[in-house]
Amino acid sequence: MVFRFAKRCIDGSRHTPLKVRNTVSRLRECSQGARHIRRLLWPFPWHFRPQQPPADIVNVGSNDKIVHVLHPDIRQLQCMPLFRARDTPLCSLYRMFEDLCTRQDVWMGYECQYFFYHNEPRWRLSQIPDPREKDPAIAAGLASLVDAMVTAFNWKLELGIRRTGKNDSTDDRVRNFEPEIAPAWVAEVPALEKLLDLHTNPHRKEGEPHPAFLERNVKACVGRIYDV
Structure with missing residues (x-):
């Protein structure tokens, strides 16, 4: 049996589904390349598990450095096919929550776009598994994020932006898609007894708090x- 790891392109170059050369180049640019290599090549379990946020993450506040400590080199990793194949919706959701707690709005936007363009069935919002989060504040934040993402994703879909990357410019684009819905566990997450303020960021003009x-x-x- 012959396994083909590469195919020849029209221009005669070799191409592999894992984009090995590109991945190696990106790993060289990473601050923790050796750590990422070990993690990418260790096959058990195949799908990554979410990293638990540090204790008291909801009280961290605006911080320009902690986001890189929590998930360093994430933008490079998200361009690697092997990382994308092993990453999970729950991992991405936790990363977004960390960005929210550290007031890293731009990073949260990048992460949400990364999530949106994962078009595999297991990345549908309705398929996000219950994190069974024991911390009430984190649980409320995660559930609220999912509800907010449902609204944002459906808004994009109504504009004709598709998760496949192939946009719909027809007159039926407002209806020609399957709406995203939240998973059942989200509705079971209760409101907090005390207000949790993740809104204040001294480095930007505040927007309106999201109703979700x-x-x-x-x-x-x-x-x-x-x-978008």
Whole structure:
């Protein structure tokens, strides 16, 4: 049996589905390349598990450095096919929550776009598994993020922007898609007894708190998840 790891392109160059050369080049640019190589090549379990946020993450506040400590080199990793294949919706959701807690709006926007263009069935919002989060504040934040993403994704879909990357410019684009819905576990996450303020960022002009968060007594602005 012969396994083909590469195919010849029209111009005569070799191409592999894993884009090995591109991946190696990106790993060289990473601050923790050796760590990422070990993680990418270790096959058990195949799908990554979400990293638990540091203790008291909801009280971190605006911080320009902590986001890179929590998930360093993430933009490089997200361009690697092997990482994308092993990444999960729940991992991405936790990363977005970390960006929210550290007031890293731009990074949260990047992460949400990365999520949106994962078109595999397991990346449908309705398929996000229950994180069974024990911390009430984190649970409320995660559930609110999913609700907000449902609104943002459906808004993009109504504009004709498709998760496949092939946009719809027809007159039926407003109806020609399957709407995103939240998974069942989201509705079971209760509101917090005390207001959680994840809204204040001294480095930017505040937007309006998102209603999906206010319903769970969380104050947060997530306007960047609407970026297109």
